Amino acid sequence: MVNKMILNDKFLNYYTTRTNTSTNTSINNSYCCDYSSICKLIYPVYDRSNSDTSFINNKIYNSLIKATSNWSTYNTISPPSPPQLTVSEQFRQILQSRQTPAFILSRTPVKIATELREKRARETLRRILGDEKFQKFIRNGFVSVQGKSGRIYQIYPGHGMTVVYNHGTPIEKLCVVLDGNFTPTDSLITRYIMILHDEDQFRSFANVWKAFAKSKQQQHIDIRPLPQILQSLKIAA
């Protein structure tokens, strides 16, 4: 018996309950199917005329789970299709993409310090980093430091994650915080010097998370004249 199904754009999770009459136990199983590999899920529907409904197995196409079936009818579920945009909405999207390019900043600059403690901490940070690195910190919002192992640590002030890079590829994220009412820059200074001194000890404090490199998807840019694009959209609609 299929108890629950959760559909989203990528995965289908469902839970089944199986009852064994001989032992009078119920077994709950949960499955997760990737929509990219299978597009249809076949599940059984109870046959009301059949009195023996105590033991039901499920059979899923293109998966590893196969069992004997005891159903009479079955239904299929197709993956949800993306919402269709009208011609005017599609054309508006194309117009917006051709407008004056927006300044997309991937880095968040550091805000101006108003608290006296934070100002003092930044003075100290400027002293230990040097002017050039400090300016990069103000512009980008983080500090990069290379450890003795050669790995580069990207440290954010406050409670931000420390991202570890190996040959330009992010490999993990370390969450280390300085307990107490310290300023964000003081926390950064502590982690910075800690990494310089002993990376392994720093890592021993951390909760480690896996980091994934962002995939660079090449965007297809339509350079045709706008009247031509509009005409092709109308034909397609």
Place this chain on the structure above:
Amino acid sequence: MPWESIIMFVEVPVIDKCNATVQIQIPKSLQVVDEVVPPPKHGMFFIVNWKDGDKRVVWDSCSLIEIQAAKEMFDNLKKEGLKPYKIGINGLATSQIMEEFDPMAEQVMFLPISLLKGG
């Protein structure tokens, strides 16, 4: 009122998982300053604490009394769990921990490493 008669303290949080702090008296012969660059022939302690951001204490490298007082303060801070890191040329950070007080050290930064934990 001359500054020598004022007893100054630096509050350092040293007990893990607790908001307790310890007051460490700054010896009277040492000066508390606001500048990040120590005067010529002076050494400086940066003590990171949550009350002031960081407290900056200087001592005269040519004065034996001040060197002695700085050593006393160094030992007290180290005893409370703060780690002393040596700051190198032109104030740039190094990874070197000072095991013993070096009177010729220009700048020393005390960090509460024991308060680092996973988030």
